[in-house]
Amino acid sequence: MPRSPVPRSAATIATVVIATIVIATALMTIGSTAPAGAADREPGSPRTRAYLATHPGGAAINDNQVSYGDGALIVTLARPAGTRAAADCPSGWFCFYDRVNFGYPRGQLNSCGWQDLAWWSWHDLTESVHYNISTGSVTFLNHATGTSHGNDQPLFSASSGNRTLDDVAPNRNRADHVYRYC
Numbered sequence: 323m324p325r326s327p328v329p330r331s332a333a334t335i336a337t338v339v340i341a342t343i344v345i346a347t348a349l350m351t352i353g354s355t356a357p358a359g360a361a362d363r364e365p366g367s368p369r370t371r372a373y374l375a376t377h378p379g380g381a382a383i384n385d386n387q388v389s390y391g392d393g394a395l396i397v398t399l400a401r402p403a404g405t406r407a408a409a410d411c412p413s414g415w416f417c418f419y420d421r422v423n424f425g426y427p428r429g430q431l432n433s434c435g436w437q438d439l440a441w442w443s444w445h446d447l448t449e450s451v452h453y454n455i456s457t458g459s460v461t462f463l464n465h466a467t468g469t470s471h472g473n474d475q476p477l478f479s480a481s482s483g484n485r486t487l488d489d490v491a492p493n494r495n496r497a498d499h500v501y502r503y504c
Contacts, residue, residue, distance in 0.1 A: 366382025366383075366384065366385055366388075367382075367385035367386070369385065369386070369399055369400070370382040370384075370385060370386070370387070370388055370399065373388055373397070373399055373427075374388060376443075377397075377442075377443035377444075378443065379441075379442065379443065380397070380442070380443075383396070386398060386399050386400055386402075387399065390441065390442035390443075391441065391442065394431065394433055394442075395429055395430065395431050395441075395442040395444070396429070396430050397427055397428070397429050397430075397442070397444070398426065398427060398428045398430070399426060399427050400426050400427070401425075401426045401428075407423055407424060407425065408424060409424050409450075409452035409454075409485070409486045409488075410424065410428075410452070411428070411430060411452035411453070411454040412430065412454065413454050413455075414432055414454065414455060415430040415431065415432045415454055415455065416430070416431060416432065416451070416452070416453045416454065416455060416460050416480065416500075416502065417429065417430045417451065417452045417453075417454065418430075418444070418447075418448040418450070418451050418462070418497070418500075419448070419449060419450040419451070419452075420447050420448070420449060421449050421450065422449045422450050422488060422489040422491075422494070423450060423488050423489065424450050424452065424486075424488065425449070425450070429442070429444050429447075429448075431500065431502070432455065432502075433502065434458075434502050434503075434504035435501065435502060435504075436471070436499060436500070436501045437499060437500050437501075437502075438498065438499050439497060439498055439499060439500065440498065445497070445498040445499075446495045446496060446497070446498065447495060447497075448462060448490060448494070448495065448496075448497045449489065449490060449494045449495065450486075450487055450488050450489055450490060451478070451480045451486065451487040451490060452480070452485060452486050452487075453480035453481055453482065453484070453485045453486070454485065455482060456482055457482055457504070458481065458482065458502060458503050458504045459479055459480065459481030459482070459484075459502070459503050460479065460480055460481070460500050460501065460502040460503070461476050461477075461478075461479045461500065461501050461503075462476075462477045462478050462479070462490070462493075462497035462499075462500055463475060463476055463477060463497065463498065463499040463500065463501060464477050464493070464496045464497060464498055464499075465498040465499060471499070474498075474499055477490070477493040477496055477497055478490050478493055478497075
């Protein structure tokens with residue numbers, strides 16, 4: 323018995339289905355072949371990766387910020403281009419700067435109570451401060467080596483009534499801890 327020809331429309335549909343499967347398979351294979359080492363790249367810019375190499379324990383938020391303690395402390399590495407040097411702590415935070423006159427990098431916290439700046443690799447780095455919270459105050463403390471924290475020495479404070487310290491001299495780069503009174 324002679325074989326009945328497949329209607330042209332069914333043959334066309336079969337060809338389209340097979341071609342679609344072949345193309346989809348090829349695209350999935352191409353999409354899954356990433357350049358060597360791409361999966362091993364750390365997030366953030368070379369600047370954030372370099373900062374994390376010398377200040378471990380954080381995670382890059384973007385190309386200019388690093389987060390420690392799941393966002394408890396945020397470090398902004400460089401002042402945004404085109405902005406003037408000034409106290410620029412975001413509302414609801416208190417900030418401490420690694421340079422006088424609010425020079426970057428800038429660390430920012432908003433938690434109440436005692437905190438060890440070493441948790442975030444920021445001990446002995448503060449040179450200026452901006453308190454941008456409507457109530458309370460923060461005291462920066464120095465921990466005397468070999469003593470309990472009960473002997474921490476208050477160095478300087480900032481508050482809702484005294485928001486900015488553009489230079490914490492003679493106590494630059496001595497603050498190891500902070501205590502925020504809420």
